Each structure stands twice: as C-alpha cells, then as structure tokens.
Amino acid sequence: MAGYDYDLFVIGGGSGGVRAARVAAALGKRVGIAEEYRYGGTCVIRGCVPKKLYVYASQFPEHFADAAGYGWTVPEASFDWQTLVANKDREISRLEAIYKRNVEGAGGEAFHSRAMIIDPHVVHLLGEDRAVTADQILIATGGRPAAHPALPGHEHCIFSNEAFDLKKLPKAIMIEGGGYIAVEFANIFHGLGVDTTLVYRGKEILSRFDMDLRRMLHETMEKKGIKILCHSVSEWIRKRPDGRLDALVTGGKVLTVDQVMLAIGRIPNTENMGLEGIGLEMTKTGAIAVDQYSRTNIDNIWAIGDVTNRVQLTPVAIHEAMCFIETAFKGNPTAPDHETIATAVFSQPEIGTVGLSEDDAVKRFPDIEIYRATFRPMRHTLSGRDEKMLMKLVVDGASKRVLGAHILGPDAGEMAQLLGIPLKAGLTKDDFDRTMAVHPTAAEELVTMYKPTYHVKNGQRV
Numbered sequence: 001m002a003g004y005d006y007d008l009f010v011i012g013g014g015s016g017g018v019r020a021a022r023v024a025a026a027l028g029k030r031v032g033i034a035e036e037y038r039y040g041g042t043c044v045i046r047g048c049v050p051k052k053l054y055v056y057a058s059q060f061p062e063h064f065a066d067a068a069g070y071g072w073t074v075p076e077a078s079f080d081w082q083t084l085v086a087n088k089d090r091e092i093s094r095l096e097a098i099y100k101r102n103v104e105g106a107g108g109e110a111f112h113s114r115a116m117i118i119d120p121h122v123v124h125l126l127g128e129d130r131a132v133t134a135d136q137i138l139i140a141t142g143g144r145p146a147a148h149p150a151l152p153g154h155e156h157c158i159f160s161n162e163a164f165d166l167k168k169l170p171k172a173i174m175i176e177g178g179g180y181i182a183v184e185f186a187n188i189f190h191g192l193g194v195d196t197t198l199v200y201r202g203k204e205i206l207s208r209f210d211m212d213l214r215r216m217l218h219e220t221m222e223k224k225g226i227k228i229l230c231h232s233v234s235e236w237i238r239k240r241p242d243g244r245l246d247a248l249v250t251g252g253k254v255l256t257v258d259q260v261m262l263a264i265g266r267i268p269n270t271e272n273m274g275l276e277g278i279g280l281e282m283t284k285t286g287a288i289a290v291d292q293y294s295r296t297n298i299d300n301i302w303a304i305g306d307v308t309n310r311v312q313l314t315p316v317a318i319h320e321a322m323c324f325i326e327t328a329f330k331g332n333p334t335a336p337d338h339e340t341i342a343t344a345v346f347s348q349p350e351i352g353t354v355g356l357s358e359d360d361a362v363k364r365f366p367d368i369e370i371y372r373a374t375f376r377p378m379r380h381t382l383s384g385r386d387e388k389m390l391m392k393l394v395v396d397g398a399s400k401r402v403l404g405a406h407i408l409g410p411d412a413g414e415m416a417q418l419l420g421i422p423l424k425a426g427l428t429k430d431d432f433d434r435t436m437a438v439h440p441t442a443a444e445e446l447v448t449m450y451k452p453t454y455h456v457k458n459g460q461r462v
C-alpha cells in the first residue's frame with residue numbers, strides 16, 4: 001500500500017517476528033521490524049540456544065566418569081563457570097548479528113526500539129521518538145517468566161533469564177516449578193556440581209508428558225542426586241546475614257541455598273503496548289486472541305508465537321510466521337497446524353516425544369495397544385552407569401495407527417524429530433514392523449517391539 005510507510009511492520013525480533021519480516025521483505029514487501037532488547041529473541045538470547053549449550057557443559061562430568069569403563073584414565077577435571085558464560089555470550093552475539101543481518105539482507109529495516117501501537121495503522125517507536133505507518137502489523141512480542149509477587153521474599157528469586165548470567169555458580173540452588181524449563185535447569189545445575197532441589201506443587205514433574213517418562217525421569221534424576229519435592233511449594237524466602245537464602249517449603253522444611261530460581265510458567269508480553277487503547281482482544285490469560293489464521297479482532301493486525309499462548313516453542317512460532325505470510329501476502333489462507341508436534345526435554349536423560357500420551361490416547365480410543373521396552377543403552381554396558389532407556393509406542397488397536405511415541409534416554413530428541421514424520425503421516429504399527437532395524441542402535445527398538453506389552457480396552461488394562 002503506497003499510502004503507508006511499510007506494507008508490514010513487525011513488533012518483536014524473536015523467532016516468529018524475524019522469520020515473518022525476512023520472508024515478507026524477500027517477497028518485495030516494504031518491511032520494518034522493531035526489537036527492544038536483542039535480535040534473536042528468547043530462543044537465541046535466553047532460551048533454547050544458551051540452554052542447550054549449558055546442557056552440553058553439564059554432561060561432561062558423566063562423560064569423564066563413563067570413560068573409565070572404556071579404558072581411559074581422566075585426570076581430575078575442574079570447571080570454570082565464567083568461561084562457559086563468556087563463550088555462550090560470544091555464540092549468541094554471533095547468532096544475534098545473523099538474525100538482524102538476514103532481515104536487512106532481504107531488504108527489511110531493523111530498528112532497535114520498543115514499539116507500541118497507537119492506531120491500527122500507526123506504530124510508535126519509543127527509542128526513536130517517532131511514529132511510522134503500516135498497512136499490516138504483526139505482533140510477535142513473545143513472553144517472559146511469570147513472577148510470583150504473592151511469595152514473601154520473591155524479590156530474592158531469579159528466573160531463567162538471570163540463571164544464564166549468574167556472576168558465580170551457586171553451591172546450592174532451589175528451583176521451583178515442574179515444567180521443562182525447571183527440569184532442564186535442575187539437570188544443568190546438578191551436572192555442573194550444584195546441590196540442586198526441585199520443588200513442584202503437582203503430583204509428578206512434567207505434566208502433559210507420558211506418565212511412564214515422567215516417573216522414570218524422576219527416579220533417574222533422584223538417583224543422580226537431584227532432590228525432588230512434589231506436592232510442595234515454597235512459603236517464604238528469607239535472606240540470611242551470610243547472604244545465603246532460607247526457603248521454607250511445604251511441610252515445614254527450610255532449605256538453605258545460594259539461589260532460588262522460579263520457573264512457574266511464562267506470560268505473554270502484551271502490557272504497555274497500546275493494545276487496550278486500540279481495542280485489541282485478549283484471552284483470559286492475557287495472551288492476544290487470534291483466529292485460526294493468526295488474525296486478531298482488528299483486520300490488519302496479526303499475532304504469532306508465544307504472545308498468542310498456543311504452543312510455546314520456537315518451531316511453532318516460525319511455522320505460524322510462514323502461515324501468516326501465505327495468508328496475508330500470498331492470497332493463500334493457511335492455518336497453522338498444531339497437531340502432533342514432536343518435542344524434546346533436554347533433561348538428563350533426555351526426553352523425545354511425539355503424539356498422544358497413553359493417558360490421552362485412552363480417553364479418545366476404546367482399544368489401545370502399548371509397546372514398551374526398558375533396557376540399558378549399549379554405551380552404559382562398559383561404563384557401568386546404572387541408567388535405563390525407555391521406549392514406548394501407543395497404538396490404536398482398531399486401525400493400528402501409531403498415535404504416540406515416547407523415548408527417555410540418550411539422543412531421544414533426535415529420534416523424536418524423525419518419529420515426527422511417520423506419526424504426522426499417520427503410519428501404522430505394521431509400517432514400523434516392515435521397517436528394517438539399524439543395528440546396533442538404541443533406536444532399533446522402535447521397529448522391533450512386535451508384541452504389545454499390554455492393551456487398554458475401554459480404560460481397563462488387560
């Protein structure tokens with residue numbers, strides 16, 4: 001639209017926003033994008049990428065210990081937290097520059113500024129103290145860790161954002177939460193030698209995942225030395241004269257730690273952006289309400305990614321961006337597909353999962369077949385590590401369609417990515433059975449579990 005400064009203005013330079021800006025610009029659209037903090041957003045700066053680097057760092061002590069069974073003598077190792085943080089910073093700065101360059105290289109204009117919407121076609125750039133006009137506006141402002149103002153002493157707590165950049169590695173940490181971020185950080189800190197306690201109000205960590213995985217991961221984490229307190233919350237946090245923290249948890253136990261990290265959920269970034277002023281509809285949880293095409297109640301304003309609180313994952317934000325481009329700029333209305341999303345939890349051991357859990361499948365299908373194997377991965381035979389791997393397929397007894405695949409063990413995330421393809425394609429257990437195994441691998445178990453371990457018929461295990 002010639003009357004506006006831009007065909008598209010994107011607010012938020014994270015996974016979803018950058019993808020939409022780059023692809024729209026490559027289509028020849030006049031595109032502007034504003035990022036108030038750092039290009040790359042949560043995933044690159046304080047999410048997936050630094051998290052995975054820290055997971056790698058935290059795995060070395062087990063690798064050193066396991067090496068002995070293979071004949072290696074590894075001298076006593078030492079770890080330097082500041083080196084890890086500095087190297088992580090270097091890598092995320094490199095990625096940040098690539099993200100910005102990709103937008104500009106495609107012909108988009110990238111601003112370093114907070115942005116707010118003052119009219120359905122007008123965006124105010126606070127950092128530049130000026131307004132720009134746009135035909136279409138895309139909100140991709142992501143989310144942030146949920147605070148806990150009702151917790152006495154909450155001001156002493158940190159969130160995942162700060163955990164990446166602590167000045168010093170704590171000797172002891174308490175992490176409150178039972179979602180994947182809490183679980184991953186518990187494993188990271190434990191692996192780096194920190195005395196770690198996970199406090200979770202629910203019955204079992206990682207709700208929404210298959211119960212078998214949850215239980216077995218819980219047991220394995222405890223065996224490694226991570227303390228897990230379920231059905232527990234912290235009641236207050238107090239600073240001690242020596243600078244450490246006391247945390248009272250359910251049941252009256254006081255934990256003395258150096259850091260308390262809250263990982264109790266994430267909330268969408270929608271405040272102070274002028275959204276109420278223009279009458280933009282929100283959901284009850286404060287997310288931006290969108291239709292199946294990511295369009296808000298205002299025709300030319302769209303929203304994607306974590307700010308819409310659909311599925312909070314990087315590939316989902318990127319997929320929603322691509323669907324938005326099809327719909328808004330290619331005349332090909334495309335609704336994002338949120339079914340059967342393969343995902344991983346980078347716990348230790350790792351979880352890889354796709355499709356329905358056993359409990360969810362049982363609610364939807366009258367006859368379920370469960371194929372389940374637990375075994376010691378080959379790499380642990382010589383290392384002597386007492387750690388089992390779990391593989392589980394959830395199959396519809398009537399059609400034999402594989403509804404869910406759940407793995408706990410080394411490289412489970414990598415396997416889940418590949419399993420995402422047959423499950424998305426709706427393949428059956430017979431297709432799995434016809435597939436030749438790759439030997440010797442752990443993954444071969446997925447195509448060699450010929451007989452169901454048990455059935456669940458009308459909710460009853462038989």
Ligand SMILES: Cc1cc2nc3c(=O)[nH]c(=O)nc-3n(C[C@H](O)[C@H](O)[C@H](O)COP(=O)(O)OP(=O)(O)OC[C@H]3O[C@@H](n4cnc5c(N)ncnc54)[C@H](O)[C@@H]3O)c2cc1C
Nearest residue numbers: 012014015016036041042047115141142305306312313314
């Ligand atoms: C610790 C952690 C680990 C994670 N690990 C994984 C993982 O392993 N795999 C995975 O798939 N996902 C993971 N995620 C989730 C993933 O990071 C998010 O789903 C993804 O980044 C969402 O992308 P987005 O574009 O919606 O938002 P974001 O990436 O959050 O980007 C939003 C951007 O908007 C900016 N912004 C906000 N308001 C304004 C404004 N008014 N003006 C200008 N800019 C603004 C923010 O600064 C931010 O950079 C993790 C998240 C966390 C916190």
